[in-house]
Amino acid sequence: MIGVFDSGLGGLSVLRTLREALPYESFIYLGDGARCPYGERSTEEVKRFTEEAVERLLAEGCKLIVIACNTATAVAIRALRERYPDVPFVGLEPAVKPAALTTKSGVVGVLATRRSLEGDHFRTTAAQYADKVQIIAAVGEGFVEAVECNEEESEATEALVRRVVEPLVEAGADKIVLGCTHYPFLRSVIERVAGEGVEIIDSAAAIARRVASLLDERGLRAEEGAKQSCRYLSFAGEEYVEKLKMKDR
Numbered sequence: 370m371i372g373v374f375d376s377g378l379g380g381l382s383v384l385r386t387l388r389e390a391l392p393y394e395s396f397i398y399l400g401d402g403a404r405c406p407y408g409e410r411s412t413e414e415v416k417r418f419t420e421e422a423v424e425r426l427l428a429e430g431c432k433l434i435v436i437a438c439n440t441a442t443a444v445a446i447r448a449l450r451e452r453y454p455d456v457p458f459v460g461l462e463p464a465v466k467p468a469a470l471t472t473k474s475g476v477v478g479v480l481a482t483r484r485s486l487e488g489d490h491f492r493t494t495a496a497q498y499a500d501k502v503q504i505i506a507a508v509g510e511g512f513v514e515a516v517e518c519n520e521e522e523s524e525a526t527e528a529l530v531r532r533v534v535e536p537l538v539e540a541g542a543d544k545i546v547l548g549c550t551h552y553p554f555l556r557s558v559i560e561r562v563a564g565e566g567v568e569i570i571d572s573a574a575a576i577a578r579r580v581a582s583l584l585d586e587r588g589l590r591a592e593e594g595a596k597q598s599c600r601y602l603s604f605a606g607e608e609y610v611e612k613l614k615m616k617d618r
């Protein structure tokens with residue numbers, strides 16, 4: 370069983386890719402739901418919630434855990450690896466590198482939560498490319514809430530996206546990195562607002578490749594032909610579990 374954790378519904382965007390890429394693996398998805406969004410919370414809170422989630426997934430017998438939340442990864446993954454040295458963890462980070470290496474305009478937009486953008490990892494990665502590429506980071510204000518409320522297609526959401534994405538395009542960005550797992554649910558509106566010539570990049574495919582290679586490295590792959598199953602858990606009760614299932618259809 371592979372555990373996949375996010376503050377809420379966002380990590381389902383990663384789960385979908387994992388399930389396709391690893392058809393014989395089974396999954397438990399834990400979406401906190403009770404304390405989402407994490408993006409504006411303190412480091413201590415996000416760390417504590419992530420540890421609670423990991424304990425729960427380990428109690429369920431997970432052999433590998435994907436922290437399908439950029440915010441939780443930025444804040445907690447180092448501590449988790451120290452605390453559970455035998456557990457393979459895969460974390461989500463904004464895909465700055467592929468965007469920086471392929472931009473033609475030399476301008477890359479990165480959308481993420483405030484907590485992620487303040488993290489050491491993002492700052493170090495951005496600094497690595499800063500002499501060649503201009504990286505413009507922006508918080509997707511209200512994006513997570515819109516996804517949690519299934520409001521992806523509303524006019525109000527489009528207005529939120531315009532406010533954040535238009536300045537990136539005006540500044541010349543030809544790559545926009547989705548550095549929060551909720552944001553791929555807004556991909557079509559982001560694409561519409563950004564217009565042709567702007568590539569939207571998320572991390573899901575790279576994460577699936579990383580999970581596959583870790584499973585191989587540790588000899589943890591499920592047997593070929595095994596039937597895939599997927600369970601959903603939440604700290605927010607049964608109603609939220611139903612919401613997770615609906616969103617994952």
Ligand code: DGL
Nearest residue numbers: 379406407408439440550
């Ligand atoms: N989906 C999460 C991320 O990737 C967190 C969103 C939130 O809870 O603020 O950052």
